[in-house]
Amino acid sequence: MKIIVNLKRELRTASLKNILICSGITLFLAVITALICGNLRFYYLLILPAFAFSPSVYIVIWSLIYILIGAATGIVAGNCDSCRKRRRIKGLLLYALLILVSISWYPTFFRLQSLFISLILACTVLFISYFTMRMYVKVSVLSGIIMLIHTLWVAYLVLLNFCILIIN
Secondary structure: OHHHHHHHHHHHHOOHHHHHHHHHHHHHHHHHHHHHHOOHHHHHHOOOOOOOOOHHHHHHHHHHHHHHHHHHHHHHHOOOOHHHHHHHHHHHHHHHHHHHHHHHHHHHHHHOOOHHHHHHHHHHHHHHHHHHHHHHHHHOHHHHHHHHHHHHHHHHHHHHHHHHHHHO
């Protein structure tokens, strides 16, 4: 019950402006990276495991994920609780690192076609996502839940990347 009350309070105090700005910036960076570095022909040439989705499904899911982690970041950025300031700053620094490494995965996989290095990057994204989630939940439970969704999605992608590496 306490969690539900906290979620309601967080939603009331969250700045829609912060959420929209952070979501927009995050999605913009992802779209620009995909447009510059995309080469879906490579993906179609790969032997994929049975649990792999079509590229259109990944585009929709990733768009939603980037919007959600931007929203989580907007909530954390807008949290004015002075006793959570250090955690908020650490969380935002982890978020910046997360976006940087996430965006570097895309050209490594699609442009350079380096399955092994992209697997290492995917594992790094998973690691950073986990610690970002842990830091966000200390500032905002809602942001932590959103980052949990991201962390689970990245875990799936690490498994997918690993299977693609093994069977190709």
